[in-house]
Amino acid sequence: MQAEPAPNPRELIQPGRVHRRAYNDPQIFEMEMERIFGRAWIYVGHESQIPNPGDFVSTRMGRRPMVMVRHSDGEIFVIHNQCAHRGAMVVAQDAGNTEEFVCCYHGWTYGTDGKLIRVPLQHGYPGHFNPDDPGTAMVKAPRVESYRGFVFASLAKDGPALTDFLGYMTTSFDDMIDRAPDGEIEIAGGVFKHAFDGNWKLYLENLCDAAHPLFVHQSSIEAAVEQDDEVHTDGAGEVAVRQMRQNGAPYKFWLEEVGIWTYPNGHSFLGDYHDDEKLVAAKRDPVFAEYIDTMEAKKGVGETQRILEVTRWNSNIYPNISFMSQFRQFRVVHPVSVNRTEVYNYSFRMKGAPEKMFEDTVAFSNVTNGTGSLVLTDDLETYSRIGIGVNAGGAEWIEVGRGYETDRPGENGGVEGKDSTSEVYIRNMYDAWLDYMSTGEDAS
């Protein structure tokens, strides 16, 4: 049997459309793992997960199991979770604290910087074996940088600095962090892990999609609209029902009130679409009033106003994160195979904010990002249907041209849609995709 020739990524992109092979071709997927996930800045974790020397968490870069660890001198390393002897995964726990990593198989022992420090029964190895060789280690990602606590790693030795890569999108991280009265946020409240039978790119392509809620979420919008507000709630149900109703914002609203902005390297954010004053801006919520008082006391009236006037919904950092500051949700996308994807959804707690606000974050997380959510389940179903549909071989091209003729240069660089329903953010991701994919030499 003859193998199909590897497709040329350039031939899969046309103005306003993408070939379906971008979603179902295993060779394209392998190229993506090397040329995108093997090269770009990939989010690996948050510093609040590893506050002390020796703290570590298991993480991933594309399909690669990695460990993010704080070394004894405080520096953060991201190391391949693979023993240099016969390849066993060394760190089996999700998280913990340790002075060294010991492989279960023959006891090779590594420091929290990945360096090999002990090899039991060392006499039997051949002359060229050198425990000081950097290759005889749990190999480190060559570059690790943080932006205000958000840790990224890159498997490429050279490339742009993290802040250059993020560009104007640093303001979305600022928005999330500055909202905390103490100016710090931390991962808290558990993590959702959900999966679907579809390509990894579908996830970010949906998170700034303002045209989908009325269709995908019709069942939860209708069920929430019909909900009697006199029925007992402990607060969680109220947040959930309000949010589901907001997904049913009239189409006119998406066209006139909400925007979509894109930036270099595939990043973008969607404007906020909430007109429910209790829900996000929460101006009429007593807890939010307490929060504003705390903010004003700590940051001053003007700065508080400046911070709270930023109203963004999801911010996508290509290729693998999407977060929103107002309820502090943070999703990390892990490709598994061309038609299988896993997503981790974290919540952040604002230090110094009223406790009740975190309860609302939890309730919001359950309803929008929960594995058993009334909302997310319909998104997951949609991804899986695309995972089936793109194999049908009817239309060869996927249309991503909505708004193509009316997109315009944005204020802070990049391109913005005329209204929020433009698919400009998808085309923008494919610009980045093609940049990565058409640069031939593999980074790893």
Place this chain on the structure above:
Amino acid sequence: MDRIADTDTESFLIHEARILDERRWEDWLALFADDGWYWVPIEEGQKDPKQTVSLMYDDRRLLETRVRRLAAGKLHAQSPISRTTRTVANVTVENEDKGKTIVRSKFQMIEYRRDKQRLFGGTQWHSLSAIDGGFRINWKKVELVNCDSMMDGLSVPF
């Protein structure tokens, strides 16, 4: 001290499982008290549903919305529907206090949908109050053995 529950209690749990298997969502909702709640934790030993996320956590208001969405039958995530079969066993009474009985049981649920079959299992806890000729659920908590695993979406309650 746990002791084997009487047949009325066990019958009630079997009845509930049957209602769910038959997708009689509104009948299921009717088993809950007016301030009842339903909880599927995401962590083993999870203390509370307010400070940590949950696979499902519905106060009465959200439970009604969940049931309305399922009963209306228009959700994409249930097109096609899931067929399920539930088995309940090892039913014990853990505590009785002020007319409320805490019942612990083991369950397994097989879910079949679109060529995939999934097996769920774990411990479920019911707080029940006796009402004329039957029981009312004050709360129900479902502890899955794989609560913190990677999962495809969950659209059917346990």
